[in-house]
Amino acid sequence: MIVAERKPIEEIMGFAKNCKKILMVGCNECVTVCYAGGRKEVAILASALKMAFKKDGKGLEVTEVTLERQCDHEYLEEIRNIVDEHDAIVSLACGVGVQFMAEKYLTTPVFPGVNTRFMGVTEESGVWSERCQGCGECILGQTAGICPISRCAKRLLNGPCGGSTNGKCEINKDLDCAWQLIIDRLKALDRLDDYEEIIPIKDWSTERAGGPRKVVREDLKQ
Amino acid sequence: MRLSYPDSIRIIRLPCTGKIDVIHIMEAFEKGADGVYVAGCLEGECHFIKGNLRARKRVEYTKKLLDDIGVGGERLEMYNIAASDGPRFAAVAREMHGKITALGPSPIKKSL
Numbered sequence: 001m002i003v004a005e006r007k008p009i010e011e012i013m014g015f016a017k018n019c020k021k022i023l024m025v026g027c028n029e030c031v032t033v034c035y036a037g038g039r040k041e042v043a044i045l046a047s048a049l050k051m052a053f054k055k056d057g058k059g060l061e062v063t064e065v066t067l068e069r070q071c072d073h074e075y076l077e078e079i080r081n082i083v084d085e086h087d088a089i090v091s092l093a094c095g096v097g098v099q100f101m102a103e104k105y106l107t108t109p110v111f112p113g114v115n116t117r118f119m120g121v122t123e124e125s126g127v128w129s130e131r132c133q134g135c136g137e138c139i140l141g142q143t144a145g146i147c148p149i150s151r152c153a154k155r156l157l158n159g160p161c162g163g164s165t166n167g168k169c170e171i172n173k174d175l176d177c178a179w180q181l182i183i184d185r186l187k188a189l190d191r192l193d194d195y196e197e198i199i200p201i202k203d204w205s206t207e208r209a210g211g212p213r214k215v216v217r218e219d220l221k222q
Numbered sequence: 223m224r225l226s227y228p229d230s231i232r233i234i235r236l237p238c239t240g241k242i243d244v245i246h247i248m249e250a251f252e253k254g255a256d257g258v259y260v261a262g263c264l265e266g267e268c269h270f271i272k273g274n275l276r277a278r279k280r281v282e283y284t285k286k287l288l289d290d291i292g293v294g295g296e297r298l299e300m301y302n303i304a305a306s307d308g309p310r311f312a313a314v315a316r317e318m319h320g321k322i323t324a325l326g327p328s329p330i331k332k333s334l
């Protein structure tokens with residue numbers, strides 16, 4: 001999932017400062033699971049903003065809506081009839097949802113309510129960590145299912161580096177060395193021979209370095 | 223025991239403080255409460271094991287939120303009181319009442 005965190009209230013208050021009525025839109029998927037932008041977080045943020053405004057003697061009306069997703073037309077269309085009644089939209093979806101919203105509703109300003117952090121997992125309740133950087137050319141098949149692009153601080157394809165100590169990375173002693181994890185897993189799979197194979201230079205043009213990316217499936221396109 | 227406690231206090235019952243959520247506390251303030259305290263069982267004595275510990279963390283989170291919006295996190299507290307300890311319940315009520323009285327009305331109240 002996409003992992004996000006609520007922006008500081010002060011920043012969101014700044015976005016809304018000249019508004020009388022805002023539409024606050026949550027997303028029912030990734031940001032609900034990481035407690036950043038689901039129905040509950042929309043309610044909390046709406047309540048906080050209304051109080052902050054009241055304290056300054058101003059009124060603020062907040063319409064709360066949570067859509068199934070904000071990265072698909074069909075769900076974003078559900079608010080079409082009410083957008084115009086509002087001075088601004090605050091979207092609590094990831095950056096994808098915020099942008100799709102802004103592309104669709106051209107005359108109403110759209111502001112982000114969260115900072116989008118990464119693609120990751122729920123390690124345990126309240127703890128999320130990064131797993132994938134969407135490099136466009138997945139090498140997990142060669143690395144025992146552990147991604148050195150997203151989990152090695154240096155994105156080494158043939159690690160570890162000399163900074164790996166007792167299984168931890170030199171940038172942070174609480175961070176597992178991705179290459180130690182890879183070696184341990186290859187060992188457990190009795191595939192250590194794979195470790196001897198040098199992973200060739202990666203084609204980074206499929207990553208962000210190659211510019212914004214797009215996937216087209218002619219068989220599905222209309 | 224017939225102990226008295228300040229009549230400014232409204233009690234909202236929950237099956238366990240672990241049921242409390244940030245939004246419940248926020249709504250109490252939004253509706254004009256000058257202060258809120260969560261009274262949980264003693265730590266280590268939760269019937270549901272961690273309910274009161276979770277409640278304390280949520281209270282801490284909400285305090286920060288109240289600070290951020292200028293309502294003031296000091297208007298919210300968490301107390302642990304044994305279910306059988308009536309005198310302490312009354313003492314906490316008086317303590318919180320005194321504290322909130324000293325702080326004065328909630329800053330959002332004037333415009334309600």
Ligand code: SF4
Nearest residue numbers: 027029030071094097
């Ligand atoms: S808009 Fe973002 S948070 Fe919502 S479902 Fe799509 S990717 Fe996930």
Ligand code: SF4
Nearest residue numbers: 132133135138139147
């Ligand atoms: S190799 Fe690329 S696609 Fe595969 S997990 Fe790592 S970053 Fe993601």
